[in-house]
Amino acid sequence: MNQTITSILERRSIRAFKPEPVPEREVNWILEAGLYAATSRNKQPWFFSVVTNKAILDKITRGTLETMRTTNIEQYKIKAQDPGFSPFYHAPTVIFLSGKDDEASAVIDCANAAQNMCVAAYSLGLGSCYVRSFKQAFEDRVLAVELNKALGLPEGYSTIFAVALGYTDEPPPNTPHRNRDVIRYIK
Incomplete structure (x- = not known):
C-alpha cells in the first residue's frame, strides 16, 4: 500500500493536544495541501486564517459557551458546564476555513x-x-463582526470549518467499524 492510502486509512481525529507550537514549516505544508483540494469549477472560494493567538481562541470559546448555555439542546448545555471545554480541544494552532458567501460550492470546497x-x-x-x-x-x-475582523476575513466571507492542529497528547482512537454494505458495483 502506498503512503497516501496509508495516511488516509490511519488518520484519526485527535481531541487532546500538547501545548507546544506547530512549526510554521509544517503549517505551510498543511495549508498547501488545503490549497490543492478539489473545488467546483476551480473557483477556490476559500480563505484560511491560521490562529495561534490564545486570546482569540479563548474569545471564540467563550462565545461558543455562551450560546451553548442558552440553547434548548440539552447535550450542549451539559457540555457548557465542563470547565475545561474548548471547541478546539486546546490545540495550539487552529486553521479557520471561510468561504465566499455568494459561492454555492463554498461549503463543499x-x-x-x-x-x-x-x-x-x-x-x-x-x-x-x-x-x-x-x-x-x-x-x-x-x-x-469582531471575530471576522480578528480572523482577517475579507468582506463577503463567512467562517465554515476549522482544523485544530498540534502534537497528540493521547493515543489515537481505535479504528471504528466501516460498513461495507454501502458499496455496489454496477457492471
Missing part, C-alpha cells in the same frame, strides 16, 4: 480543503480534528 489538511497533518506526524462546533460563537452578530 472548504470541506475538501479541511480533509486534505487533516491527512497532510497526519503525514507530518501531527494530530488534527476537523471541527464546526465553534460556529455557535458566530451566532451573535456583534461578536461575529
Whole structure:
C-alpha cells in the first residue's frame, strides 16, 4: 500500500493536544495541501486564517459557551458546564476555513480543503480534528463582526470549518467499524 492510502486509512481525529507550537514549516505544508483540494469549477472560494493567538481562541470559546448555555439542546448545555471545554480541544494552532458567501460550492470546497489538511497533518506526524462546533460563537452578530475582523476575513466571507492542529497528547482512537454494505458495483 502506498503512503497516501496509508495516511488516509490511519488518520484519526485527535481531541487532546500538547501545548507546544506547530512549526510554521509544517503549517505551510498543511495549508498547501488545503490549497490543492478539489473545488467546483476551480473557483477556490476559500480563505484560511491560521490562529495561534490564545486570546482569540479563548474569545471564540467563550462565545461558543455562551450560546451553548442558552440553547434548548440539552447535550450542549451539559457540555457548557465542563470547565475545561474548548471547541478546539486546546490545540495550539487552529486553521479557520471561510468561504465566499455568494459561492454555492463554498461549503463543499472548504470541506475538501479541511480533509486534505487533516491527512497532510497526519503525514507530518501531527494530530488534527476537523471541527464546526465553534460556529455557535458566530451566532451573535456583534461578536461575529469582531471575530471576522480578528480572523482577517475579507468582506463577503463567512467562517465554515476549522482544523485544530498540534502534537497528540493521547493515543489515537481505535479504528471504528466501516460498513461495507454501502458499496455496489454496477457492471
